[in-house]
Amino acid sequence: MKSIALVPVFAVFCLAAVIFAQDPPKEPAKTTKLDFKKDIIPIVKANCISCHNKDKAEHNVMFPDNMTEEDAVKNARMWRNSAREVKKGAMPPKNNGTMGDKDRAKFVEWVEAKVPRPARRPGGEPPKTTGGGH
Numbered sequence: 001m002k003s004i005a006l007v008p009v010f011a012v013f014c015l016a017a018v019i020f021a022q023d024p025p026k027e028p029a030k031t032t033k034l035d036f037k038k039d040i041i042p043i044v045k046a047n048c049i050s051c052h053n054k055d056k057a058e059h060n061v062m063f064p065d066n067m068t069e070e071d072a073v074k075n076a077r078m079w080r081n082s083a084r085e086v087k088k089g090a091m092p093p094k095n096n097g098t099m100g101d102k103d104r105a106k107f108v109e110w111v112e113a114k115v116p117r118p119a120r121r122p123g124g125e126p127p128k129t130t131g132g133g134h
């Protein structure tokens with residue numbers, strides 16, 4: 001009896017289960033329950049639009065009357081700058097109205113959750129801060 005020692009090839013493929021530590025997300029995934037139309041537009045209208053509108057766009061910052069969430073995402077740089085200014089209390093200017101801390105926090109929360117941080121353009125064109133006019 002010819003027995004071929006069929007050596008079972010225990011191909012021990014070392015499933016090198018090297019689980020690569022997953023890259024942490026660039027930014028913590030922030031979420032918000034705030035609604036652009038219901039929560040954010042009224043804040044911008046009450047606190048910003050008098051100086052940043054299509055007729056008077058201080059520093060090239062412009063919030064269109066009919067702004068949408070999509071506009072904000074498209075004009076990420078302007079919105080991110082806005083959140084930064086609001087956060088540090090530079091906008092709205094101190095002598096102009098009072099923006100409550102709650103509204104500040106809401107504005108910043110929404111922008112940080114919904115508006116992607118714009119990519120840096122090293123040595124590229126100067127940043128565009130103009131809002132999206134239609």
Ligand code: HEC
Binds near residue numbers: 049078083
């Ligand atoms: C009373 C008028 C007025 C109001 C109200 C106002 N701004 Fe401004 N804003 C200005 C002026 C003037 C400048 C440019 C000079 C400066 O930086 O102070 C400016 C500049 C800015 C800039 C550009 C800053 C930079 O250095 O890049 C941003 C962003 C901005 N405003 C956002 C806002 C937001 C958001 C609000 C509402 C929460 C707001 N502003 C309310 C007058 C105003």
